[in-house]
Amino acid sequence: MEELVNDKLLEDRNATGSDVASPSSSTSTESSEVKRKLPRKSLDVSGPVKPYHPRLKNFWYPIAFSTDLKDDTMIPIDCFEEPWVLFRGKDGNPGCVQNTCAHRACPLHLGSVNEGRIQCPYHGWEYTTDGKCEKMPSTRLLNVKIRSLPCLEQEGMIWIWPGDDPPTPTLPSLQPPSGFVIHAEIVMELPIEHGLLLDNLLDLAHAPFTHTSTFAKGWTVPSLVKFLTPASGLQGYWDPYPIDMEFRPPCMVLSTIGISKPGKLEGQSTKECTTHLHQLHVCIPSSRNKTRLLYRMSLDFAPVLKHIPFMHYLWRHFAEQVLNEDLRLVIGQQERMINGANVWNLPVAYDKLGVRYRLWRNAVDQGDKQLPFSKPM
Ligand code: FES
Ligand SMILES: [Fe+2]
Incomplete structure (x- = not known):
């Protein structure tokens, strides 16, 4: 087993090119002492949040609890600034598609789930869990597909992969230890x-x-x-x-x-x-x-x-x-x-x-x- 240490913060800070800070203090003399010892900051988290790096999307994200997604319910979620909606397909497996209808951009989660397809509440177009439009009432069916994300269910949670890289084959386990x-x-x-x-x-x-x-x-x-x-x-x-x-x-x-x-x-x-x-x-x-x-x-x-x-x-x-x-x-x-x-x-x-x-x-x-x-x- 690795040795437990409690001074690694300071080593980490040195490793990133910064000096070690003294404990914080309230007097102006001590404050300037702290400043003197910190010619460069090791961490700078300031200003408006920058756009997310695409790499942060290349992970499996648990996005909902399984018990909240019934056969006929939808869960709208925003993830990395995009609207998505979860629902269950005919086989009971969850799917995640864009929460925007291909026809005229109506939010799909305001509609309903019919036989494993999400139906847009505006003109009734219906999509499967992989985003394929299978029904367009009152007009000729066009070949339309909306975006969908890899979506899996494991240990009571529904997971999505928002990134462009191919998803890893296994999901991490977040179960509590045995006995809980x-x-x-x-x-x-x-x-x-x-x-x-x-x-x-x-x-x-x-x-x-x-x-x-x-x-x-x-x-x-x-x-x-x-x-x-x-x-x-x-x-x-x-x-x-x-x-x-x-x-x-x-x-x-x-x-x-x-x-x-x-x-x-x-x-x-x-x-x-x-x-x-x-x-x-x-x-x-x-x-x-x-x-x-x-x-x-x-x-x-x-x-x-x-x-x-x-x-x-x-x-x-x-x-x-x-x-x-x-x-x-x-x-x-x-x-x-x-x-x-x-x-x-x-x-x-x-x-x-x-x-x-x-x-x-x-x-x-x-x-x-x-x-x-x-x-x-
Ligand atoms: S906007 Fe969805 S069917 Fe028209
Ligand atoms: Fe707290």
Whole structure:
């Protein structure tokens, strides 16, 4: 096993040609000291979000939960600034086609699904899951096909491949570890760029300041927060919290939290805790200022909770409360970023995982052949 280290942030920063930052401070003398030691910034995430690099599209993206897509329903989604719609074909398999009718650009999701074909609500043209138009009522059938994306279903999620490269044959697994039962699957549309949401989710140090009305109520502020990780990894654990966390490219965060009962932290490491909560966050880049968030929560205790009526609403309410505590801050960051502020102006030691995500994302955006921290699939 690789040695766990906690100074790699500094090494990473050196590796990218930057000097090491001192801990942040509030006095003007110390601030200029920090500035003096930072002649160049290692990370610059400022200004309006740039158009997405085509390479970021060459991944499988889990885009919806299977249970939300019935035989006769449609799910409209935006992904990389394009409108798509999911529906099930006659064989029950999901498909993803452009959400724009070939005839006169009507949104298809306002229509219906008939025998595995999506029917446009305007003049009734019908398309299969691979985009072929099979019905044009009241006129001669033309040979028309709209765009479709590779679309698969695995482990309770529907995945699409938005890129131009051929899709990889296998999908990654996002299942919780064995012994966990899924209790909630929640989808939210958020008015922030997905990278900013990932930055937020990969940061735990903000919890005792931001989440004072929800899960971090009553937490003391530790004298030191660290994220311990293998030297080359995108996963590790938080000290002093019993929380394991991983960034899974291109846009997923998995975390396991040791608890005694929901909302209560206990012990020093997840292994010392007898009960755990597992979370999956998928941050889909809908557009440059919108994210589709898929959240899945699992527990390795109290399976009976799953059968309590309306429990799902409670989980959703709690998830929204937590997210709202973050959102007002991240929306503010986004506004400042668009106006030129660098949201990664001065990373410190506990920002390690977020910094690594940004190094990975920068490499994608620059078209680097070898992506940092990437595990072979
Ligand atoms: S716009 Fe869709 S059938 Fe006319
Ligand atoms: Fe948060």
